[in-house]
Amino acid sequence: MANATTDLQQFKAGLFENNPVLVQLLGMCPTLAVSNSIENGLVMGAAVIFVLVMSNLITSLLRNRIQAHVRILIFTLTIATFVTIADMALKAYVFEVSKKLGPFVPLIIVNCIIICRAEVVAIKSSLRRSLADALGCGIGFTMALCILGAIRELLGAGGLTVFKDWGLAWHLDPKTFEPHAWVIMIMPPGAFLTLGIVIGVVNQYRARKAKGGA
Amino acid sequence: MDFTSLIAVFLGVVLVNNFVFAQFLGICPFLGVSKNVSMAFGMGCAVTFVMTISGVVTWVIVHLILTPLGSRFLGNPESLYFLKYVIFIMVIASMVQLVEMYLKKFFPSLYTAFGVFLPLITTNCAILGACLLIDMNEVYQSSLVKSAVFAFGGGVGFAMAITIMAGIREHMRFSDVPKALRGAGITLLTACILALAFQGFAGIGK
Numbered sequence: 001m002a003n004a005t006t007d008l009q010q011f012k013a014g015l016f017e018n019n020p021v022l023v024q025l026l027g028m029c030p031t032l033a034v035s036n037s038i039e040n041g042l043v044m045g046a047a048v049i050f051v052l053v054m055s056n057l058i059t060s061l062l063r064n065r066i067q068a069h070v071r072i073l074i075f076t077l078t079i080a081t082f083v084t085i086a087d088m089a090l091k092a093y094v095f096e097v098s099k100k101l102g103p104f105v106p107l108i109i110v111n112c113i114i115i116c117r118a119e120v121v122a123i124k125s126s127l128r129r130s131l132a133d134a135l136g137c138g139i140g141f142t143m144a145l146c147i148l149g150a151i152r153e154l155l156g157a158g159g160l161t162v163f164k165d166w167g168l169a170w171h172l173d174p175k176t177f178e179p180h181a182w183v184i185m186i187m188p189p190g191a192f193l194t195l196g197i198v199i200g201v202v203n204q205y206r207a208r209k210a211k212g213g214a
Numbered sequence: 215m216d217f218t219s220l221i222a223v224f225l226g227v228v229l230v231n232n233f234v235f236a237q238f239l240g241i242c243p244f245l246g247v248s249k250n251v252s253m254a255f256g257m258g259c260a261v262t263f264v265m266t267i268s269g270v271v272t273w274v275i276v277h278l279i280l281t282p283l284g285s286r287f288l289g290n291p292e293s294l295y296f297l298k299y300v301i302f303i304m305v306i307a308s309m310v311q312l313v314e315m316y317l318k319k320f321f322p323s324l325y326t327a328f329g330v331f332l333p334l335i336t337t338n339c340a341i342l343g344a345c346l347l348i349d350m351n352e353v354y355q356s357s358l359v360k361s362a363v364f365a366f367g368g369g370v371g372f373a374m375a376i377t378i379m380a381g382i383r384e385h386m387r388f389s390d391v392p393k394a395l396r397g398a399g400i401t402l403l404t405a406c407i408l409a410l411a412f413q414g415f416a417g418i419g420k
Contacts, residue, residue: 025398028245029339033238076307080300088296103346106299110339112242188236189409196395196402204394 007132010121014136020113021144022202027113030104031141032191035148039162043097045142047086047105052114053134054082059122060130066123075118076109083108113141151194156185220363223353227367230416233340234375235409237347239368240340244376245401247331254380258373260331262366265341268309269365272302272345273358302345310336344368378408 020026030048034040058078059066066074087105090098098105108114117137122130153160158181184190233239240261247257276298285291314332317325335341344365348354354361382404391400 025245028241029238029343032241073307076303077300080303084296084299087299103343103350106302106346107239107339107343109299109303110337110342112337115337184410187413188238189406189413191238192402192406192409196399196406199402200392200395200399203399207394 007128010129011132011136014133014138014140015143016140018137019140019144019202020116020137021141022199023206024116025199026116027111027141028195030107030111031145031148032188032195033104034101035145035152035191035194036186037153037157038146038149038160039097040100041142041145041149042162043090043094044101044104045138045145047083047090048108048111048113048141049135049138050086051079051082051108052117052138053131055079055114055118056122056130056134057127059118060125060127063123063125071119071123072115075115079114079118080109113137148191148194148198151198152185152190155182156187156190157181220360223360223363224367224370227364228371228374229412232371232375232412233343233368234372235405235412236416237343239343240338240372240376243334243338243340244372244379244405245398248376248379248383248401250384251377251380254376255373256327257331257334258369258376260335261338261340261372262369264306264310264313264332264335265344265369265372266362266366267313268302268306268341269344269348269368270358270362271305271309273348273354273361275301275305276349277355277358298349302342302349306341306345307336340368340372375408379405382408 014020018024021028021031027048030044034044055075055078059075062074083106086108087098090101090105117133121133125133150160182190185194227233231237234241234244243257243261248254276295280294280297280301281291284294288294310332314325317332347368348361348364354364379401383401386400386404395403
């Protein structure tokens with residue numbers, strides 16, 4: 001793990017060299033489940049960023065008061081509280097997407113990224129460092145979801161739809177595309193396939209970079 | 215309550231809506247603990263065990279405690295539902311602890327067999343996922359027996375998936391996998407092919 005020295009480096013580490021999904025392989029379940037479209041990825045990412053920032057904030061503020069043996073319990077309860085808030089907010093403002101995400105919003109409670117960040121960083125770092133780390137990891141997670149979502153949606157549905165009401169949608173002509181659609185990409189096997197290949201590509205890139213740098 | 219509908223629930227969750235291959239629950243242990251068959255099977259059994267118990271306990275808490283309390287004191291049966299997630303995760307954590315203590319006292323051999331897996335299960339999203347799915351589905355809301363069968367079936371489906379995967383990975387140890395795909399990459403690609411096979415069950419029992 002890269003040893004970050006400044007808050008900015010800590011932030012950047014979460015985005016690229018320590019990306020929670022593609023490098024550390026944390027939070028696989030939501031990654032696979034909600035990456036069937038870029039829209040789901042964005043909404044899920046926003047929820048995770050919110051919960052991650054709030055849990056890191058609380059943990060960091062309480063870091064001198066939490067006894068070591070109850071820390072996991074406190075992390076979990078903090079996270080569960082903020083997940084409840086995020087779930088209610090999503091149901092109120094983006095109901096359609098929140099219905100599609102189904103149990104995966106409440107499942108943020110057991111998302112290993114959040115507990116991992118609380119345990120590795122927030123419990124022993126200053127408030128600024130913890131927040132920088134939470135934002136970095138959260139945005140890194142969202143980025144990974146969006147990359148996977150974009151690949152799967154392009155190949156499986158022939159276009160990208162981001163919040164149709166706002167006019168942010170782009171689609172190939174369904175008549176020309178449909179005979180060539182890889183429907184499997186938006187179904188469960190496509191998730192495993194895309195993530196496997198993307199992780200392979202990332203590993204290859206990192207191996208080459210390490211060789212070049214040394 | 216007829217027996218065939220229970221069998222339909224069970225087969226549905228084991229084969230058609232398999233927790234791992236169709237619903238993406240419990241992927242972390244599926245990738246992490248699937249290196250050899252006996253460990254994978256132990257993990258599967260421990261998950262089945264805890265999943266069945268927590269599925270039943272959370273159902274009982276939601277329908278026999280939260281709902282009556284809400285309607286009696288606050289006038290609306292759903293007014294305490296915001297506590298659900300916090301309660302679910304606490305039930306699972308304490309269930310795991312309880313099961314661990316019980317096994318240690320009365321079945322020491324089983325305890326050593328489950329070993330490290332029991333504490334890991336608290337953060338296994340398949341367990342919380344089962345509780346949430348039971349809570350969201352109207353069929354299971356109305357019937358405790360069906361919920362119990364669903365939770366048990368979910369665990370069996372998970373155990374089956376992780377054991378199959380471990381069997382394949384044991385053989386793959388001798389194959390020449392491209393360097394970049396070693397570990398998680400090739401496991402995910404294998405899971406893709408398994409998921410394709412499980413897609414064949416889709417539509418059964420409808």
